[in-house]
Amino acid sequence: MNELVFEIKKQISDCFKNSFGEELEAGALKLEKTDKDHKGDLTFVVFPYLRLSKKNPEQTAEILGKYLQEHCMEISKYNVIKGFLNLELSPEFWLKELTSLYEDPDPGQNSSGKGKSVMVEFSSPNTNKPLHLGHVRNITLGYSVSRILEFAGYRVIKANLINDRGIHICKSMLAWQKFGIGETPESAGMKGDHLVGKYYVEFDRHLQEEVKAIQVRVNQNDLSDLNDQVQRQNLIQLLEKLKAESDNEKRKETESEIKTLITRNTQLMSEANEMLRKWESGDAETLKIWEMMNSWVYKGFDETYRRMGVSFDKYYYESNTYLLGKRSVMEGLEMGVFQKDEDGSVWVDLTEEGLDRKILLRADGTSVYMTQDIGTAQMKYDDAHMDHSVYVVGNEQDYHFKVLKLILKKLNKPYADGVYHLSYGMVDLPHGKMKSREGTVVDADELMQSMYQSAKQITMDLGKTEGLAPSELELLYETIAQGALKYFLLKVDPVKRMLFNPEESIDFQGNTGPFIQYTYARIRSILRNTNDSFKVSEKAPLMEVEKELLALLSSFSQKSEQAAIEYNPALIANFIYEVARSFNRLYHEVSILGEQDENIKQNRLAMCSVTSKTIKNGMELLGINVPERM
RNA sequence: GGACCCGUAGCUUAAUGGAUAUAGCAUCUCACUACGGAUGAGAAGGUUGGGAGUUCGAAUCUCUCCGGGUCCGCCA
Incomplete structure (x- = not known):
């Protein structure tokens, strides 16, 4: 089919030379599939070329049609409607x-990726809670794109960048330590990721209780919970601002600022922060708990991945990458593409590109998220020397990846142009976004299980599976369930956000x-x-x-x-x-x-x-x- | 304040700048003594969010307005 299309374009070009005395590059021509209401297989629209033919649409199409029929044996008939030349291919051709x-x-x-390589990063979970429907869309997309690229001849490296460090894991760890009484996935009879997620929720519950208690005291003018003088002054200012404000919107804003300030000053948060500091300084006890709980989570994730039928070639862990990138930032500083502020922090100025200034290193020399991603990009390239690097990440990070790519370009990185952010829309529920704290998250494992149940029910109702062994049946239900779920997520254009109603299966x-x-x-x-x-x-x-x-x-x-x-x-x-x-x-x-x-x-x-x-x-x-x- | 994404039938959705704008779900008809009815055929359902512009031609490109969402943290 491709050869034929190529051949017809060439003939059209020849016809323009012979019949109209005009040069027309064959590669620039467009041949479309004929509209189903008309006779024909391929259609050439002549309107854009009337200037060259110097004839009206019908005449132009007629001349082309006649020429093609004579010079191209696969074309058996043609018809002309206005400026549309419809070509019919012979039955012999089709057979x-x-x-x-x-x-x-x-x-x-196809061979569009022959001899090239690409890394596709997807899933990229945090290790403080189980995977949810949003991850399922991400994973399904990422895995499918990997397969599609492989099918195009690319060498594909599937990568998973796991966010295994930071304050959120510390929250789970702390809650487990304080309220967990040594519970393990075995003792709880629970998947590891769900158990760790349970403690993340537990942390938040206790935190909210503490915040509420402080708020009560604050309302009684007791500010003793805030030890730090500066913090206390900030709170007093906010409270006065709230008193003076009459606008409802602005009052809400101030109230939430107050809540944030109080949250930051709770006993629990300071303990969590202390734990993060201990982790960063390599405290043995903290690292032990961290490794143990992460290993629970990985085991849980693996089970989910296995059920989805996906796998990865390469795992990256933020605990290994979060310090990377500083060297690249230093290079940029020397090249003069980044600037150092008076306080010692390093920035990139993207105002010429229509964006903002972005910090790359804090005054104390520590990394931020962007620094880390610059480093990880380098690390990936050093590992695989791939031609393209695809990041399957939600569209809330559009800005981040725009900036990342610009920065890599400024640093003259050879892999900058190959960076592609496969941005996809959020999965919404009928009542809005999924929020783990409000318990409105659609859990991946539960969802797959309920799909399994539906598939089983429908299959049994239809009763066409006589003679299949129990193990074959199980596999069948699973195949149908996964097929329904994945297809549901993939048939929609990735850029569009999608609605998922758990009530309607x-x-x-x-x-x-x-x-x-x-x-x-x-x-x-x-x-x-x-x-x-x-x-x-x-x-x-x-x-x-x-x-x-x-x-x-x-x-x-x-x-x-x-x-x-x-x-x-x-x-x-x-x-x-x-x-x-x-x-x-x-x-x-x-x-x-x-x-x-x-x-x-x-x-x-x-x-x-x-x-x-x-x-x-x-x-x-x-x-x-x-x-x-x- | 600035930037980005999305608006197509009640819902979900398709369409390289091309012809009368795709389909599915739901609704209403119809088709099993044909190889598997998780199917097929048909009806109904549309000012492609509104307006202007570019073009021989706009759902598609430009501008503007409206609606929904997101980002612009020394969080990741």
Whole structure:
């Protein structure tokens, strides 16, 4: 198909030279798929070239059509409507196309990434709580993009940057120490990540209690909880500001400032901060608890990853990377692209690029998040020397990655241009954002389990799985559940935020994963009743439904290439859906095994074979398995 | 104050600047003695948030306004 499109463009260019005496570069031409309401397979729109042809649209299209029909044997007919030249490809061409697709053991591949390498970072969790629906979207996207890039010929390194240090872990650790009485995942009968998450919530509960108690005392003019004089003065100022303010909005703002100030001055927060300081100074006892609790979390995460069928080639830990980047910042300072403030802090000025000034090193010489990411970028490159580096991170960090890329460019890093932020929208619940403190988080493990239950229920109700062993059934329910969930998350363009309503379970009908899996199982059922090899006959006639399916199937490699270039799994999802729908139409309209004409039957079986391979490959690009029966 | 993203049918969603704007869910019809009904066919549903501009042609590009979300922390 690609060769033919190339050939037609060249012929159009030749025609412009011969018929109109004008040069027209073939590569710049656009050939589109013909609109379904019109006859034809490929369409060339002549409007933009009327200046060259110096004829009206119909005449121009007519001349081109005639020329192409004469010079290109694959074009059997053409028609002209206004400025649209619709080209019809010959049945012989389509059957030849079927032959080559049928002989391709792995249809749909493309070579846009051949000889290149890419690192895809995704998941990137904090280690203080279990994974939730937001992570599931991230992981599903990241894994799918990895597969898509692999399919395009890239060498792919899947990376996970784990945020295993910082105040949030210390909160879990502290709560465990104070309230945990030596509880372990074994003693609690709980996944490790859930147990650590439980203590994170526990910390917050105690913290809120303490804050409330202080607030009561503050309201009675007892400020003794704030030992620090400066803090106490700040609080007094805020309280006076609150008294003087009559505007409701501004009062709320001040109230929240007061709460933040009080929170910062609680006993619990100061203990958590103390723990962080101990961790940073390498205190043995603290490190021991930290390692123990993190290992619980990793075990829990691994289980979730395994259930999702994803894996990583490389793990990065912030405890190893958070001090990196200083050297690069120093380089930038020497190069004169960064500036040092009077207090010794280092900044980058991005006002010329329309952004702000951004701090890179604190006055005391310690790193910030950006410093760390500069360092990690270098570390990744030193490890893999990849051509591209994809970061699957939510769109709330759009600004951060814009800045990161600019900084890497200013530092003349060879890998700066390869940095790509695959930004995706948040998953919202009907009542707004997911908030762990308010208990409105959709937990990943629970979600997968409830999908499993639905899949099981529906499958049992339909009762088509006689003869499958219990272990096969279990695998099947899981395959369907994962298919429904992943497809639900991937069919939407990543940039769009999406709504998830836990009340309305994810569909198993229509444009869904199970629909596509079902189509696959159906085809496999047909193929099970035949021999493996078919002979494509190039003389048998083709029906319209068959040609439609063929046209779709032959565009798989273009689609997979586009998906790789745009880092967009939604294109693949929608493509396989089209394929499945198209096949189902064919299936309904004609009989395959019952076809009397042996040539036509063989061709249809070959189409079944190609369709099943296309669906299988396409679903694999989404990280979804397909069942032989369901 | 500045910057970014998203607005398409009741809901979810598709569409390299091209023809009468895709589909799915839900609603209403219809089709199982055909290879698997988690299916297929049909009906209904739209001022592509509003307005202006560029263009032979705009859901798509530009401007502006409206709505929703996010960011601009010496948090990560």
